[in-house]
Amino acid sequence: EPEVTQTPSHQVTQMGQEVILRCVPISNHLYFYWYRQILGQKVEFLVSFYNNEISEKSEIFDDQFSVERPDGSNFTLKIRSTKLEDSAMYFCASRTLAGRSYNEQFFGPGTRLTVL
């Protein structure tokens, strides 16, 4: 069964460093998302991406964040200058636009980002 994959599974970085989190969405999906989950808290929406542009973003997704689909398969989240409070699990999700499962978002296993 097709699935969303994410790399790395765990990223440790120093405050102020740039990180890039990578995702490979399900191949025939057209909408892509990033969510984050601070330890012990709920999943929070960051950004949605469709047709090579951002569709919607939350207040969390400030100028330090950017997303990109550099080729036909990868979807990346970049944090330009990490802060301690960026430590969280980051989940990529994707969905198709067709059929009964129109709104069903499928999540990857996540990248745990630790900012020291």
Added chain:
Amino acid sequence: GQQLNQSPQSMFIQEGEDVSMNCTSSSIFNTWLWYKQDPGEGPVLLIALYKAGELTSNGRLTAQFGITRKDSFLNISASIPSDVGIYFCAGQHSNTNAGKSTFGDGTTLTVKP
């Protein structure tokens, strides 16, 4: 922002018991989704609901889309140890736009054998 109130926050039950959890919202949703999350993993979609009043089953799981479109519940029948995890509801406002999901705070389920 949108608020989803999910209850109960946690449940401790015996294997074989039935479980019920629910979500309520201050606003109307067009889609309700229920996810299960195991420790250190991503949310796994269990059930999707698209119409007010819709009742959908997935094995021992049953979920309903409330007729007011502001609530949903999830039932698990005859619980087993592998049902342990955190269950999240998520709502979506639009069928045509970005379709971002707003998540509830989660219900942590513990099943005692």
